[in-house]
Every structure is written in C-alpha cells, then in structure tokens.
Amino acid sequence: AQKITQTQPGMFVQEKEAVTLDCTYDTSDPSYGLFWYKQPSSGEMIFLIYQGSYDQQNATEGRYSLNFQKARKSANLVISASQLGDSAMYFCAMREGSGAGSYQLTFGKGTKLSVIP
Amino acid sequence: NAGVTQTPKFQVLKTGQSMTLQCAQDMNHEYMSWYRQDPGMGLRLIHYSVGAGITDQGEVPNGYNVSRSTTEDFPLRLLSAAPSQTSVYFCASSYGVEGVHEKLFFGSGTQLSVL
Numbered sequence: 001a002q003k004i005t006q007t008q009p010g011m012f013v014q015e016k017e018a019v020t021l022d023c024t025y026d027t028s029d030p031s032y033g034l035f036w037y038k039q040p041s042s043g044e045m046i047f048l049i050y051q052g053s054y055d056q057q058n059a060t061e062g063r064y065s066l067n068f069q070k071a072r073k074s075a076n077l078v079i080s081a082s083q084l085g086d087s088a089m090y091f092c093a094m095r096e097g098s099g100a101g102s103y104q105l106t107f108g109k110g111t112k113l114s115v116i117p
Numbered sequence: 118n119a120g121v122t123q124t125p126k127f128q129v130l131k132t133g134q135s136m137t138l139q140c141a142q143d144m145n146h147e148y149m150s151w152y153r154q155d156p157g158m159g160l161r162l163i164h165y166s167v168g169a170g171i172t173d174q175g176e177v178p179n180g181y182n183v184s185r186s187t188t189e190d191f192p193l194r195l196l197s198a199a200p201s202q203t204s205v206y207f208c209a210s211s212y213g214v215e216g217v218h219e220k221l222f223f224g225s226g227t228q229l230s231v232l
Binding site for chain 1: 148150152157158159160161162165167175176205207209211213219220221222223225226
C-alpha cells in the first residue's frame with residue numbers, strides 16, 4: 001500500500017480563488033511528520049508547511065494552511081487567494097517514527113496545479 | 118549562504134560508465150539523503166546518512182553507493198550506469214531533529230541521462 005496518496009494528478013484554479021490539494025497517508029506509527037513541498041517548472045524543491053502528528057492545531061504559513069484530519073489520515077494543503085506563481089507541482093511527504101534513522105521522507109506522486117488568469 | 122550544493126547540474130553518460138554526483142552542505146546538518154525523481158513517481162529515497170561515517174539504504178539503492186566521511190559532503194556514486202538510472206537526482210539535508218526544523222533543504226538537482 002502506498003504510504004502517501006495524492007489522488008489529483010492535475011488541478012486548475014482561477015486566480016484569486018482558494019484551492020485544496022488532497023493528501024492521505026498510511027502509517028501505524030504514533031509519531032510522524034507531514035510536509036508539503038512545491039516544485040515550480042524550474043525544478044527546485046521549496047518547503048511550504050509542516051504538521052507534526054502531536055500538533056493540536058492546523059499548521060499555517062502565510063497563504064498556505066494544512067487541513068490535518070488525524071482520524072481520517074488526511075493532510076490536505078489549502079492555498080488561499082491563488083496567484084499565477086502558484087502554478088507548480090505540489091508534493092505531500094511523510095516522516096515516520098522518531099529518533100536517528102527516521103528522518104527520511106516518503107513522497108507522494110504529486111499534483112500539478114495550474115492557475116488560470 | 119550556499120545551503121545544499123549539487124554538481125554537476127547536467128550529465129550524459131554511456132551505459133557502463135561510472136560517475137560521482139557531488140553534494141555539499143554548509144549548514145552543519147547531521148542528516149543527508151539522496152532522492153531520484155522520475156515522471157509520475159514522485160521522489161524516491163536512494164540512500165541516507167544520519168551522520169559522518171553512518172549510511173543506510175533507502176527504497177531504491179541498487180546500482181548506487183554512498184559514503185559520508187565528513188559532515189559536509191555526501192557523494193553518490195553510480196557504479197556502472199544503466200539507462201534505468203536516467204533521472205533527476207536531488208540531494209537533501211536537515212538538522213535531524215523532529216519538529217519543524219526537520220524539514221529537508223534540497224539542492225538544485227542533477228539531470229542525468231544514460232544512453
């Protein structure tokens with residue numbers, strides 16, 4: 001079974017609208033971390049937001065927020081007020097476990113977001 | 118403030134050739150890793166290291182070797198290149214502590230083609 005599932009290969013959103021990118025995860029470990037990265041067409045990987053499994057509140061970073069639903073094992077990324085520069089691939093990733101040896105991330109296959117003017 | 122530096126940015130190899138992808142970070146990160154990115158596959162972990170002298174295999178280690186003689190450097194060696202190793206390779210590092218500071222810092226990537 002895939003540990004990270006991103007079911008939307010591609011999405012379109014109108015400029016200035018909000019958009020939600022889906023991510024579900026699979027782990028039996030009580031300690032884990034969830035990440036979202038953005039990859040523009042230039043290829044670099046840009047960290048957006050982090051949510052720890054023990055965090056009580058949903059993470060927010062500027063226009064990005066993470067809708068963390070622990071019981072449903074989902075960690076959806078919400079981008080508010082989309083901009084043309086948000087057009088990119090978006091990857092959800094997870095770290096499982098704790099301690100040395102657990103810091104590697106497992107990535108989903110990504111969602112390509114296109115913002116329409 | 119260089120961050121994670123990868124070289125080269127592009128490389129073309131012939132089947133059977135060997136080469137080393139270089140990765141260096143100047144943030145004193147304990148944790149370093151190599152990923153490959155293939156279309157429709159996301160990023161997959163090749164090898165990782167939790168500190169100098171310590172390395173371990175990831176999801177797709179076959180055909181690759183790593184070593185970590187210093188905190189700063191984590192080279193990836195292709196022993197005998199195969200067309201299946203055509204990919205974009207990313208080196209990444211982190212502080213190796215849980216929480217927001219565990220986020221990975223990525224290099225700019227190496228696009229490798231094996232003919």
